[in-house]
Every structure is written in C-alpha cells, then in structure tokens.
Amino acid sequence: MLADLAPKAPDPLLKIIKMFREDPRNDKIDLGVGVYKDATGNTPVMKAVKDAEALLLASQKTKTYVGQQGDVDFLRLVGQLVFGEMAREFTSIQAVGGTGALRLGCDLLRESGAKRIVLPQPCWPNHPSIVRAARLEPVDAPFFNIAEQRIDMDALIGAFDSVQRGDSVILQACCHNPLGADFSMTQWIALAEALNARGIVPFLDLAYQGFGDGIDEDVAGLRALVERVPEAVIAVSEAKSFGIYRERVGALFVKTSEQSRAATMSNLAAIARANYSMPPDHGAAIVREVLSNEALRQSWRDELDAIRSHIKRTRAALAAERVNSLPMHLIAAQKGMFSTLPLTEAQVVTLRETHGIYMTDAARINVAGLREADIPRFVEALRAIA
Numbered sequence: 240m241l242a243d244l245a246p247k248a249p250d251p252l253l254k255i256i257k258m259f260r261e262d263p264r265n266d267k268i269d270l271g272v273g274v275y276k277d278a279t280g281n282t283p284v285m286k287a288v289k290d291a292e293a294l295l296l297a298s299q300k301t302k303t304y305v306g307q308q309g310d311v312d313f314l315r316l317v318g319q320l321v322f323g324e325m326a327r328e329f330t331s332i333q334a335v336g337g338t339g340a341l342r343l344g345c346d347l348l349r350e351s352g353a354k355r356i357v358l359p360q361p362c363w364p365n366h367p368s369i370v371r372a373a374r375l376e377p378v379d380a381p382f383f384n385i386a387e388q389r390i391d392m393d394a395l396i397g398a399f400d401s402v403q404r405g406d407s408v409i410l411q412a413c414c415h416n417p418l419g420a421d422f423s424m425t426q427w428i429a430l431a432e433a434l435n436a437r438g439i440v441p442f443l444d445l446a447y448q449g450f451g452d453g454i455d456e457d458v459a460g461l462r463a464l465v466e467r468v469p470e471a472v473i474a475v476s477e478a479k480s481f482g483i484y485r486e487r488v489g490a491l492f493v494k495t496s497e498q499s500r501a502a503t504m505s506n507l508a509a510i511a512r513a514n515y516s517m518p519p520d521h522g523a524a525i526v527r528e529v530l531s532n533e534a535l536r537q538s539w540r541d542e543l544d545a546i547r548s549h550i551k552r553t554r555a556a557l558a559a560e561r562v563n564s565l566p567m568h569l570i571a572a573q574k575g576m577f578s579t580l581p582l583t584e585a586q587v588v589t590l591r592e593t594h595g596i597y598m599t600d601a602a603r604i605n606v607a608g609l610r611e612a613d614i615p616r617f618v619e620a621l622r623a624i625a
C-alpha cells in the first residue's frame with residue numbers, strides 16, 4: 240500500500256531556498272523567502288512578544304487543554320483588532336495559523352453546500368492546495384495584469400458568473416501576496432455589490448494587518464465589504480503582525496444570521512475536533528497578553544510601525560530608480576512585503592545565476608529582503624536583464 244505512493248513535487252520555494260543556501264557568493268541577495276527581515280537582514284522576536292512570554296512563564300498555572308473554541312479572550316481581542324465595533328456579530332474559533340483557518344473555512348463552506356471557490360490569479364500558491372484538500376473545486380479567475388501592475392476588476396467580477404449561489408471567492412484583505420496590489424475602497428464596495436447580486440460568500444484572507452498603511456487602515460476595505468454582505472468567512476493569521484511565525488497563531492471568524500450562529504459554531508467545533516482536536520496555547524496566549532496590556536500593546540504598535548516604515552522606505556527607494564521597461568514607480572504604491580515583477584522565467588534565472596539575486600520563479604520579490612546597501616546592485620542587475 241504505502242509502497243504504491245507516488246512522490247509529490249516539493250514546494251518550488253524550497254528549491255530556491257536550497258539554491259540560495261548553497262550559493263557561495265558573499266554578495267548574494269535573498270528576495271525569495273516570505274518572512275519579514277529588518278535593515279540588518281534579521282527576523283527578530285518583537286520586544287513585546289518577549290515581555291509577554293516572560294509574563295506567561297511567571298503566571299501560567301496549568302497545561303490542561305484550552306477549550307474547543309480556543310482562547311476566548313484571544314478571539315475577542317483579535318476580533319476587535321480586525322472588525323472594531325462589528326466584532327460582536329461573529330462566530331469565531333482559534334486556528335492553527337492562518338493556513339489552518341483557511342482550511343477550517345473551506346471545510347465549513349463545503350459542509351454548507353459550497354462546491355467551488357474562485358481564486359483570483361495569481362494567488363497565494365497554497366490557496367489551491369487548501370481548497371482541493373477540502374474537496375472543493377478551485378476556479379481560477381483573471382485578476383491582475385502583471386505587465387501593467389493593475390487590478391482588472393471587470394475580468395474578476397466577470398469570472399463570478401462561472402460559479403453558483405453559495406460558492407465562494409478568496410480575497411486577500413491587504414498587502415496581497417504575491418502582488419502587493421490591494422483593492423481601493425471603491426473596488427471593495429463594487430465587490431460587495433457583485434457578490435450580493437450573485438449570492439457568493441466572500442472568504443477573506445487577512446495575513447498582514449499593519450504591514451500596509453496601518454493597523455486600522457489595512458482592514459478598512461475588509462470592514463466595508465463585511466458590513467455590506469449577509470455572510471462572510473474571514474481567516475486571520477497573526478504570524479506576520481506579531482512576528483510569531485512558528486507559533487502557528489490564527490483564527491477563523493464567520494458572519495451569519497443570528498439564527499445560524501449556533502449551528503456554525505457546532506460545525507466548526509466538529510471539524511476542528513476531527514482534525515487536531517484542541518488548538519495550541521502559547522502563540523495565542525502571547526497575542527492575548529500583548530493586546531490586553533496597555534504598555535505591551537503600545538510597544539507592539541511601535542515595532543509594527545517601524546516594520547511598516549522600513550518596507551515603505553525600501554519601496555520608495557526602488558520606485559525612484561529607472562529600469563528600462565519595468566514600471567518601478569508602481570512598486571512604491573504597492574502594499575506589504577511582496578511585489579511581482581514583469582519578468583520572464585529566463586530573466587529570473589539570469590538574475591539568479593549571473594547576479595546571485597534570488598526570487599521565486601514567478602518573479603515575486605520580498606521587498607523586506609532587500610537591504611538598503613544592496614539596492615544599487617539589485618537595480619543594476621535589473622537594468623542588465625530587463
């Protein structure tokens with residue numbers, strides 16, 4: 240039986256990470272990996288997180304299971320961070336990272352009768368895998384013109400006609416991975432109208448709150464959409480916003496009619512129970528501690544502000560450069576860590592082999608991976624190939 244297993248292709252990003260590690264050049268540049276790096280190239284633990292961990296170590300009295308729903312104070316605090324005043328209207332459950340929340344949400348949609356999930360392309364490469372694993376059909380929709388670095392709303396909304404009432408669409412709430420292209424407020428409102436007209440349930444993926452324009456600013460579009468639709472599913476990851484990637488902190492929020500809340504909660508509990516049973520404690524406890532302690536919360540906000548400023552500085556420095564055919568100025572206007580450059584795979588290979596500059600095969604760059612001192616060399620390499 241097990242001897243019959245066919246091997247699966249490894250994640251293409253792992254190939255890039257391995258090639259980077261094995262490249263002996265001292266001046267190689269890593270724009271591939273999707274984690275935040277500070278000006279010195281490190282991914283530090285935030286001070287607020289360290290302080291919260293010290294408090295938890297001193298105060299924790301038991302290691303018994305947290306409840307089926309997870310840490311309810313964590314859920315309340317994250318709910319307020321994401322939805323503000325609206326937070327009370329949602330059913331919620333803690334999840335194993337944003338990925339776990341996406342999977343819970345897909346399973347819930349399937350239980351409710353959904354068959355398909357629209358994925359605006361290019362999407363986060365894990366979205367189709369999660370959708371398929373939940374036995375839903377991913378439906379690719381045209382969304383972004385990479386050459387012009389522009390969202391094509393007509394094409395996206397047109398693709399909604401290829402699914403049916405009760406199906407869903409995954410929309411990234413801010414700091415799109417891999418595009419850096421976010422919807423404007425006008426576009427969010429147009430989306431709400433288009434979804435309501437067709438009975439499609441929006442599934443929002445929020446993984447970078449605070450990395451774009453600010454903690455509240457980054458969820459303004461999400462809130463505008465969610466308050467206009469009768470039902471919505473929202474997967475939240477706190478991996479990036481708190482720099483706690485390996486702690487696997489996430490949550491799923493669901494907006495339904497009041498009568499459907501109990502059934503929604505019982506379905507979520509059943510899905511979680513048959514999967515990992517109870518959620519992990521530590522990462523959610525860190526977030527709870529930081530958000531409920533005024534001093535830690537301020538320290539976290541300050542550090543998140545510094546992360547955002549660093550990303551914005553790097554984007555502005557890139558946008559000030561002229562590189563033949565590349566629309567560098569548009570990169571400054573984009574949000575969060577990622578942008579996808581209009582390069583061919585052959586150009587990406589030349590950057591890697593000739594210049595020691597690593598990005599994904601689809602030319603996604605992690606702007607936060609670019610140290611200030613490396614910008615001139617990166618730009619020179621782009622001029623040589625584009």
Ligand SMILES: Cc1ncc(COP(=O)(O)O)c(C=O)c1O
Nearest residue numbers: 336337338363416444446476478
């Ligand atoms: C768009 C998007 N959604 C969700 C996630 C999931 O994050 P995690 O499972 O690490 O919390 C990521 C992580 O890279 C992401 O980029």
